[in-house]
Amino acid sequence: MARSSADDDELRRACQNAVNDGGGAKGGNKQKVVLSIRVAKSHGIWGKSGKLARNMAKPRVLAISTKSKGQRTKAFLRVLKYSSGGVLEPAKMYKLKHLSKVEVISNDPSGCTFMLGFDNLRSQSVAPPQWTMRNIADRNRLLICILNMCKEILSRLPKVIGIDIVEMALWAKENTSTVTNQAKPQDGGPVASVVTENDLTVTVEKELVSQAEEEDMEALLGTYVMGIGEAEAFSERLKRELLALEAANVHAILESEPLVEEVLRGLESASICVDDMDEWLGIFNVKLRHMREDIESIETRNNKLEMQSVNNKAVIVELDKLLERLRVPSEYAACLTGGSFDEAHMHQNIDACEWLTGALCGLEVPNLDPSYANMRAVKEKRAELEKLKTSFVRRASEFLRSYFASLVDFMISDKSYFSQRGQLKRPDHADLRYKCRTYARLLQHLKSLDKNGLGPLRKAYCCSLNLLLRREAREFANELRASTKASRNPTVWLEASAGSNQSVNNADTSNVSEAYAKMLTIFIPLLVDESSFFAHFMCFEVPALVPPGGPANGNKTGSNDDDVDDDDLGIMDIDDNDSKAGKTIGELGTLNECLQDLLNGIQEDFAAVVDWAYKIDPLRCISMHGITERYLSGQKADAAGFVRLLLDDLESRISMQFGRFVEEACHQIERNERNVRQMGVLSFIPRFAILAARMEQYIQGQSRDLVDQAYTKLVSIMFVTLEKIAQTDPKYADIVLLENYAAFQNSLYDLANVVPTLAKFYHQASESYEQACTRHINMIIYIQFERLFQFARKVEDLVYTIAPEEIPFQLGLSKMDLRKMSKSSLSGVDKSISAMYRRLQKNLTSEELLPSLWDKCKKEFLDKYDSFVQLIAKIYPSETMLPVAEMRDLLASM
Template sequence: MADDSEVQRLAEAAFRDSDNSVIMAFRVSKSRGKWGVSGGRRSSLASKQRVLALTSNNSINSKNLRVNLQVLKVSSRGLQPAKVYKLKHLSKIEAVQNDNTGCTFVLGFDNLTSQSVAPAQWTMRSLDDRNRFLTCIMKLSKENLGRLPKIIGMDVVEMALWAQANAKAHPPRGPADVEDIEIVDDPTEGIVTVEKDLFLKVEEEDMQALLDTYVMGIDEAEAFSERLKRELLALEAANVHAILESEPLVEEVLHQLSIAASSVDDLDEWLRMFNVKLRHMREDIQSIEVRNNKLDMQEKNNSALVHELNELLDRLKIPDEYVSSLTVGSFDEARMPQTVEACEWLSQSLHALEPPYLDGCYLNMRAVKDKRAELFKLKTTFVKRASEFLRNYFTSLVDFMVNDKSYFSQRGQLKRPDHADLRFKCRTYARLLQHLKNLDKSSLIPLRKAYCHSLNLLLRREAREFGNELRASTKVTRNPNSSGAWMDGSTGGQSSGGPDTSTVSDAYAKMLRIFIPLLVDESTFFASFMCFDVLPLVPPGPTDRRMSEDKDDDQENASGVSSKSSERDSAEFEALNQSLRELLDGTQARRFLCCSGMGI
């Protein structure tokens, strides 16, 4: 790019067809925010070459001329305007701290609304260009706007000295009056305030003339000394005369000072009084804050207590529909889902009022005790009603089957016993029995006895009817020549003669094939239906039994869990065996009686 005169000429050529005239123009480098970074180093592509020009649409000597800051970019056709800023919106000039040369600064305008884009940084070629540009801006701002922009991070005294030194060399671009430059001295911004210039031009000329008056007498030291003494005495006399003449003024000043001192004393007394009041007020405020803190803590505690009590009340609340299902509701099959749901709620409510589900601090509360007693009463009522219903239900089912002859064998019709319908009807109340066990395990004992007694009657009746019909349909043929020998227990072969027992054996085997699986199925169903906590009643094979014994031995040797489980389940097995004896009592004797009636 060309030198300064060439830049000035190119800038003037750029505004030749407009109303703007160029005051001054400078070559600068423009960068946005921070330097561009490429590979950890500054990139030269982060800065662009531009020209800053100050233009006005009026003569420089006129008032209220409108000054603009023009940003020009270099193109093939010369300098072209790229952006324009109005000088009246310039609010601050801030030096960039990262630039040690001091040639980089930022211009802040108060009309820029976009704060997301970093402001442009302008870098001058030298401090002289920077000072010349900034002093021109300050002078134009002072003369035309009546104010100065804030200067941040720059030594204004150094700038003023530079302007004074270069005022004669550049009269059109002289600096603004240093006494008019406003620099804020703030710890956060590092700014200095300068209100007076070091020397005015008039004062400098007076000093120079004064020194010139004494040039001729410097060589005569004694004469010069005497002359200075006389002038000193004259000045002292003038000072004494001025003091004497100003005595009334001094007395008036002293009088006003005494009045001010009395006012200060009164003010001091008032301040002491206000200090006492403020101290009492401060103590009152502290006490109020303490009470407020206590009230806040009390409010939080009360809120937490109310929350806990509400949760406890939710646990203690008994829905009316559950009470109706447990106390007066029927046990019909259609109402079983509501009854089972009420049983689940009752079980959960009883568990919720026991540790560890309920905190121990609530156990001794009267409301908890009353609610627990109410739940136990509700449980007792329900268990009693359900047990009575199931006993009657088992009896009614068996009585219906016993009275209906179509379930048994009849003359000329041998019928296999079928309990599928009985088991299907019993399974309807399987979950009810499970809940009865959870609520009161002892309530199952009379129910098991009632079920065994009722089903035993049915089994015995089925075995008797089946045996009678089987006996009637089976005939035993005898050999009349060998009856005595058979009765004597002869061990001869078949050629020796005897009764033909093949048909009897077939009948006996048929009865066993029918009733043994029936009894096993009934025993398995009974153990599952009546909620016995035992393994399924399936006899293991020899290999399975051996493997199970080996596995049980290994587990028992490893941890001893099997022995504990056996001890825990022994009582349950004993109860199951006792119930099965009651269930199957008489059926074995009935089979033998039926077979003996066949003549065996």
Template sequence: MARSSADDMELKRGCEAGILAKGDRDKVVMAMRVAKGRGGWGKAGKLTSRHMAKPRVLAITTKQKGQKTKGFMRVLKYSNGGVLEPAKVYKIKHLHKIEVVQNDPSGCTFLLGFDNLRSQSVAPPQWTMRNKEDRNRLLMCILNICKEHLGSIPKVVGMDVVEMAIWAKENTTTKVTQVTNKDGPVESVVLEAESNVTVEKDLVSQAEEEDIEALLNNYVMAIGEAEAFSERMKRELVALESANVYALMETESVVEEVLQGLEIASICVEDMDEWLGIFNIKLRHMREDIQSIEWRNNRLELQSDSNVALIDELDKLLELLQIPPEYEASLTGGSFDEGNMIKNIEACDWLTIAIKNLEASNLDPIYVKLRAVREKRAEFVLLKCTFVRRASEFLRNYFPGLIDSMLNDKANFSQRGHLQRPDHADMRNKCRTYARLLQHIKSLDKSCMIPLRKAYCHSLNLLIRRESREFSNELRNSSKASKSSTPLFEGPAGANQPASITDSPADAYSKMITVFIPLLVDESSFLAHFMCFEVSTVSQSDANVEATTTSSVTLEASSSIGKTSNNPAELGVLNECLQELLDGIQEDFYALVDWAFKLDPLSCISMHGITDRYLSGQKAEVSGYVQLLLDDLETRITILFSRFVDDACYQIEKYERNVRQIGVVPYIPRFSQLAARMEQYINGSRDLVDQAYTKIVTIMFVILEKIAQVEPKYVDIVLLENYAAFQHSLYDLANVVPTLAKYYHQASEAYEQACSRHINLVIYIHFEKLFQFARRIEELMYNMSPEEIPFQVGMSKVDFRKMLKSSLAGLDKTINAMYRKLQKNMTAEELLPSLWEKCKKEFLDKYATFLKLISKIYPDEKVTSVNEMRDILASL
């Protein structure tokens, strides 16, 4: 039999060292190797792969703390170096169950249940020993510690405690020692195993076990067989019954005394029951009297509380129905001067709250039909109508008067030599005084807001239109810009150069936009908030706009009644008011745009960029009319510039086409001048300019093709010279303008095609026989082999030599004639060197192709090689 790990002293010392490393000084009573699992036993009694056992060491330790001894079960595991280190510790005092796992057929697996585990939902670990001997030794050690130090043992499931005690007796030696205490000497049984493991105080003491054995021996010795034992038990039962009857007869006198005492007690009980009945009747009458008194007291208390509550309610109702005299004076006949507005606002606040409190939804239903309430409600409504009529009449007169005072002051408008920016800050401050009054008028009678809004919009429209008219007129009068002669496409080249411009007309337009667009946006926002429209009044402006805008106008939150929200109906009414407020101002912008276009049509590019930038910055709903104004301005500028572009295209189209063109057409250099100037005017988006480029250049190329067709003999010369001039004039701009770069490449392709056609024509004129002979060979090769071609009519070797002699004789003269042919009719001498180089290269390519063809048909004939031909061309 293998030695038990409980006898391994090295294991015990290793456990003590591991526990000591953690700072604990427990005494190790027993240490055994076990396998830790999680309940994975299958049908065959083996652990499944998912629940493989892990090697562990269980150490039973004790620690002395004062007069008490504490027991622990420590779990130790092996580290990477094979050293034992503590993994977990359990207090034995919390052990409440020991259960042997039934699924394990060997009986070596058991569970230890502790009542202080935090998570009871997780199954406790299962400990598996090598054999039952080790299991019994470990469990007996735990049970003895529980009995000795705790006075009780945990619940044991799956094994018999008596069998465990018998096993402990068989596997240990008994040592009886005398222990002296205050009651005298007492025997203590100590069980000692051969492995020197000591287990004290077994489950059943030695004396108890001897008594049980003696009792069992007596009964065993008396029983011979079942029938004899049955007869004996019957005799003993008869004897016992006889003894009981005799004992009853001896106690007869005692029984009589007891019966007599019971009779006396029953008489007393009957008397007491009679007395209790009498007392119960009296108590019932008393309880009825008390209930009557309490009911009357409750009625009196309820009446008193109701009277107090009624007085409070009447006081509150009277407070609602009473009009303070100071408020009544303000509402019926007070002045609306700025000094009295605080009193008027307080009176409006009180009247609004008073009317709201007397509404049926806010009043107790029992008060709704009271005569006093109905009369007071009618009085409040009459007071409201009187006040709203007076306030509306005052404001309808106040707004025109305020605007008339500003119209009469010439210092508020631009004058000759002085541009005056509109300043409405003082007007708005005066209007803010009555902002809260307008809100109360709307809450009291919404229909009164319509004439007030019309009066305000009509008056302010007169002021804004005059400001814009005077400002626009002064901008045009004070501008130093002179009429620009924009380069178009008629007249001789070099004419129509731009005049010197000291100040662009677009600058005047920019000033107009910079000053008035923020003003109109602020006025729109102020109108929306001041006239109590339920829309958002936040305006967003482009961050890059170079303008000194007026201060953003927002009324104080404390003066607002209710929250604003984007109401579609309100937004529609607001747009109508904005149209009435700003209608007519567009005429001054249109006049400025037309004036700028007449002076310099290219200023439309700058004006379009400025307008587009302001248009993208206006996103607030309250500035919808301003956005429409900018849209109209952008459309008008686009139309004017399109008219200018159409005029330029018309001048290109009407160019004389029936006369032979010599050299570069005039509109190509003029377009480069126009494009350079247009690029200077770009201020923002390029779309307008790119569209103009596309339209003009397309017309230019179409007209150029038509001009070239006037004299078919010189088509390619006209095209290559003009396309080269187009590339040369727009080289710098094409590097930075993608649209022009596209047409630059298009002109480059057309130039190369024209050069190729012209060069091929010149080559075929001077070497016609040579290349006609090559073409004849190519045609014959489609139907016959190269060996058969020399036997055809006109294709013999003799014919080949004659053709070669006539074509290459006087080669230097022929090549000089080619050069002169290229030079003839060319007005752009700077193109001739590159054109001649292309001609030589093309001729050499064609000659090389000719030689490859000849080598297949006449392999023995001697012909000038390509290198020799290249040297000849280089020497000329």
């Protein structure tokens, strides 16, 4: 008999390594392979035809392994497959605790094929794989090991179909000589024993039926057989015992009759006593019911008296509280009706406002019992408080309107607040804000008392401060322009007559854009701060523009260090409800409308600076555009909407002014085409290179799109104008084009390497240059060798219509005609080539282009002559022409 694969130690060691290396062990808790055996895996059905790939058996190795964890032991069924290199590697792992069925396939005549069913498979619709063993012994050996594991570790057996367990147990006894039963040592966990016979190793844990269970079953079966043999005698004995028991019961009953009679007499006397007791209890029950009714009536009257007393006390307390609410303290009444709003008296005004707000809230239904709301005293007191509120709001509003106007008038009347000749003055509103901050709490209380009352106050503040801001901006802009010295550059850049102004165009005008940047640096943070201060001071429920200590604080316009806290008005802690994150869109819209009144008109001074800078140097629009974009990207707060609009308008105005400059430059370019004839490089080609170089110097990061659009428009007009000028004299059109396109490339070579937009036009000019060169060279070649290439063209035209051998017999294409043409065209070819060179040189004004053009001309002529010689050799094989090599050497020597 062949040796079983279960005894293969090499196979077991390979399985052990594959299980532990393939993720079967975590840390030091490794799995131990108990049994490993080779099997064949298939999905086919015995006795039926199926797809070849489906029914083909695949070699696999089944391994049973255990893993101990504390007092518990887990058992696994591992499926291993062979890799391409013949090495075992894990394929699948099943836990034996989920094994529900072991079925031997009945269609397999050998009985070596079985199927294992697990209850935790995700798809129960897919048939599980079938495992085929080499022989019945291997099958029994594997199944006995699995069943022993289930019984010992899981204390249960799976359902076995198609095989007798007793038969398997008998096979196990026959094939096992030494059985070491499982023992549980002190450290816990089952230990699998090994049984051997004739070098056959079988791993079992216990017999399927123990010796004690077998003896009990035999005893039970022996008793069962005995009962069958003595059934009649056993029945007779039971009948006799039953009759004896019945006789004994009747005798016992007869002996106990006196006792029964005595018991009956006792029960009768007890019944008489119970009847008497029931009659007495009925009498007492009636008396108790009458007494209970009397007690209830007394308690009811007593409870009503107590409730009335408690209610009277509670009413007195509530009335005292209500009277306290309705009382108006005399000091508050005097302050609300005729108190002063000076700074020294603001503490009393704030206290009076707080009391009035609390009193009005206390008389509202949520804070007041609804039953009191319609009382006459409450209505009268509410009307009195409303009069006090209206009077106070009117007086406070009139005072604040006049106060704001007086503050601004005082500052406007003092010229030291504004820029003067020879001195730029940075606006300083620290003192103004300090004085306004005194009344911040008052405005908070005015808003809580009457929300609509803040509208006129906001408008008055905006109108007053608008005068101050516009005056500061106007004086600052005027002095800024007056103190900035810059040479004015003309806007004539690309005109032919502007060559004498070249030195003027190189004048440094950087202080112009620096002046514009200073204007933004001073006033944009000031306007943002004013917007933030106004939003908080006038109690708008909007988020802060810049949190305290934010980056904008570094740009404060005040001269004192206290300006860092300009936005901290000390008003956010008055009412926590005012600092809620949920802000309405309507409040933000109202704020932006007020900011329009606050800052409207100041944009005129910014626009005046832009126009002034444009007149000095239009190209400074590029720098100013970049400066404006940087400031615009930093203004993201919704409450500073007007500042964003101001920057957007400035950006649009700068773009419009620069667009005017570009349009004027385009008109200057277009005026060049009105000349009768122009030769050589047009004036706007080199001047555009100078213009582009200077525009690149002015770009400050974010103005790339503005300059690229200008490049696109200018170069497009330049190319269109160049084409129009070239067409005025078709004879010299290609010369004009190639010279100007070459000049365009030479002048913009460095810039095209770093500017993508110019690189695109550089390549376009390069293509146009090559096309113009090709046309001009071909024209010169055909003029000098007209007869030669006319003859070749006639031959080429006939090649497509008649046979090559018939062409020499055509009119004008005979061999004699070929010899005459060759003699006239190639007899003095060196002189013809020299004439071609002189013709190329004759009308070319840019001498530096002549070498490259002459090289192109020689190459083009040599290619055409090579084609001509090949054509003649094909049509006139007997005729000899000047060899191409000699022509190449001749051209090289010229």
